[in-house]
Amino acid sequence: xxxxxxxxxxxxxxxxxxxxxxxxxxxxxxxxxxxxxxxxxxxxxxxxxxxxxxxxxxxxxxxxxxxxxxxxxxxxxxxxxxxxxxxxxxxxxxxxxxxxxxxxxxxxxxxxxxxxxxxxxxxxxxxxxxxxxxxxxxxxxxxxxxxxxxxxxxxxxxxxxxxxxxxxxxxxxxxxxxxxxxxxxxxxxxxxxxxxxxxxxxxxxxxxxxxxxxxxxxxx
Numbered sequence: 750x751x752x753x754x755x756x757x758x759x760x761x762x763x764x765x766x767x768x769x770x771x772x773x774x775x776x777x778x779x780x781x782x783x784x785x786x787x788x789x790x791x792x793x794x795x796x797x798x799x800x801x802x803x804x805x806x807x808x809x810x811x812x813x814x815x816x817x818x819x820x821x822x823x824x825x826x827x828x829x830x831x832x833x834x835x836x837x838x839x840x841x842x843x844x845x846x847x848x849x850x851x852x853x854x855x856x857x858x859x860x861x862x863x864x865x866x867x868x869x870x871x872x873x874x875x876x877x878x879x880x881x882x883x884x885x886x887x888x889x890x891x892x893x894x895x896x897x898x899x900x901x902x903x904x905x906x907x908x909x910x911x912x913x914x915x916x917x918x919x920x921x922x923x924x925x926x927x928x929x930x931x932x933x934x935x936x937x938x939x940x941x942x943x944x945x946x947x948x949x950x951x952x953x954x955x956x957x958x959x960x961x962x963x964x965x966x967x968x969x
Contacts (some may be wrong), residue, residue: 779804783825792873806878823887830892838899855929855954914967926956
């Protein structure tokens with residue numbers, strides 16, 4: 750009897766977690782369907798009917814998870830931008846080679862912001878944010894703000910180790926990202942310039958890293 754009770758007790762945590770796993774899987778199914786619809790039709794052209802069909806769920810189920818198209822799009826942005834920020838700011842906080850770390854993050858960053866889907870989402874956000882500011886907030890907080898904070902934490906560690914001298918690491922992180930983008934990002938975003946080649950991107954990031962290291966080199 751004791752063995753049987755122990756066996757059932759051991760299963761209880763998994764049984765309790767099963768609805769949460771199912772809920773998470775259904776939410777992911779909806780988000781994946783919404784991504785396809787928004788990329789294909791844009792925000793204005795997309796509808797909850799289209800999303801429910803693409804996600805393979807009923808409209809009733811869709812509205813259980815998201816009350817409106819605006820809420821769904823904001824959730825999609827948060828999911829994608831948080832995942833991108835995690836990938837972007839993946840580095841060894843205690844690594845001594847600051848040059849290599851900044852080169853790597855700068856290269857990942859410029860590749861990310863110039864991706865067609867990234868540009869499409871930003872254009873959509875810029876178009877709808879005046880009417881739906883929560884969408885602009887979701888994009889900013891999950892993407893640029895998260896990336897800046899993550900890089901600032903890395904810079905804090907380098908300042909503590911004496912490798913850099915930065916009075917405001919959050920500002921320095923923003924300066925670095927802005928310098929990496931330069932005018933090439935704006936030209937591509939507005940459609941007035943071609944995508945830069947890999948060599949052009951590498952050279953641009955190299956100059957941004959050099960500027961950062963010169964500006965915040967510790968006093969000798």
